[in-house]
Amino acid sequence: xxxxxxxxxxxxxxxxxxxxxxxxxxxxxxxxxxxxxxxxxxxxxxxxxxxxxxxxxxxxxxxxxxxxxxxxxxxxxxxxxxxxxxxxxxxxxxxxxxxxxxxxxxxxxxxxxxxxxxxxxxxxxxxxxxxxxxxxxxxxxxxxxxxxxxxxxxxxxxxxxxxxxxxxxxxxxxxxxxxxxxxxxxxxxxxxxxxxxxxxxxxxxxxxxxxxxxxxxxxxxxxxxxxxxxxxxxxxxxxxxxxxxxxxxxxxxxxxxxxxxxxxxxxxxxxxxxxxxxxxxxxxxxxxxxxxxxxxxxxxxxxxxxxxxxxxxxxxx
Numbered sequence: 477x478x479x480x481x482x483x484x485x486x487x488x489x490x491x492x493x494x495x496x497x498x499x500x501x502x503x504x505x506x507x508x509x510x511x512x513x514x515x516x517x518x519x520x521x522x523x524x525x526x527x528x529x530x531x532x533x534x535x536x537x538x539x540x541x542x543x544x545x546x547x548x549x550x551x552x553x554x555x556x557x558x559x560x561x562x563x564x565x566x567x568x569x570x571x572x573x574x575x576x577x578x579x580x581x582x583x584x585x586x587x588x589x590x591x592x593x594x595x596x597x598x599x600x601x602x603x604x605x606x607x608x609x610x611x612x613x614x615x616x617x618x619x620x621x622x623x624x625x626x627x628x629x630x631x632x633x634x635x636x637x638x639x640x641x642x643x644x645x646x647x648x649x650x651x652x653x654x655x656x657x658x659x660x661x662x663x664x665x666x667x668x669x670x671x672x673x674x675x676x677x678x679x680x681x682x683x684x685x686x687x688x689x690x691x692x693x694x695x696x697x698x699x700x701x702x703x704x705x706x707x708x709x710x711x712x713x714x715x716x717x718x719x720x721x722x723x724x725x726x727x728x729x730x731x732x733x734x735x736x737x738x739x740x741x742x743x744x745x746x747x748x749x750x751x752x753x754x755x756x757x758x759x760x761x762x763x764x765x766x767x768x769x770x771x772x773x774x775x776x777x778x779x780x781x782x783x784x785x786x787x788x789x790x791x792x793x
């Protein structure tokens with residue numbers, strides 16, 4: 477037994493030593509979006525705080541395009557040494573059911589590190605829509621199939637999946653109108669061109685100004701950022717959940733001690749008062765996790781997205 481323990485220690489020491497020396501050069505965080513959005517802002521704040529902890533520069537590299545598959549492919553093929561991290565969202569998992577011949581697997585090609593933030597979608601309607609609750613919207617659509625329209629940020633986007641899951645769980649038939657991004661979808665909604673949208677937190681100022689009306693949020697429990705907003709799951713669509721989340725991954729094969737070291741650093745950052753205030757201002761709740769909890773979330777979310785895509789016949793056009 478003692479011999480086995482000594483052998484285990486001998487094998488462990490080199491990897492542990494590498495983790496202790498990490499990082500001894502700049503670390504980069506790859507984001508699959510253009511600069512200027514919420515993901516970019518979150519990555520830069522995280523990078524700043526990690527850099528302060530580590531005494532090393534943390535660089536943010538944007539690699540947008542092709543439904544985030546360019547950035548994901550780049551991160552997955554990077555050296556698994558802890559010096560390349562990836563800020564992932566739902567699009568990483570959605571892409572595996574929409575795109576053929578990807579060079580990476582969204583689960584097997586990455587090592588989960590930690591959750592970073594989450595936010596529900598908000599089911600927002602134009603004020604002229606004759607529905608003041610989720611149930612009334614469902615009843616309106618059932619009485620007039622395909623006459624109630626919803627916008628999305630594009631085919632295969634999170635807001636599109638949110639709408640399709642809503643249709644599947646309620647049995648109501650809606651007319652889907654895709655736009656090229658959430659910003660034009662919001663413009664269409666405020667202009668009355670369509671009836672509703674599962675919008676991310678960028679919709680909050682429009683709600684506060686009375687230009688749109690919120691019927692519910694899409695979590696299984698109320699977000700602390702939206703404490704009085706009804707849940708869609710409690711209002712006519714039992715079991716409904718669709719969350720906008722962000723997480724940090726590393727290339728598969730990254731040594732476990734380094735994964736744990738980065739995990740501990742991120743969990744420390746999300747407890748920082750300045751970080752919490754700035755994330756909250758964007759409508760996101762900062763949160764860490766264990767690598768195992770994140771891995772379980774990724775697997776369950778991929779299964780959910782795949783089911784929605786398969787049963788809806790969703791395709792990229």
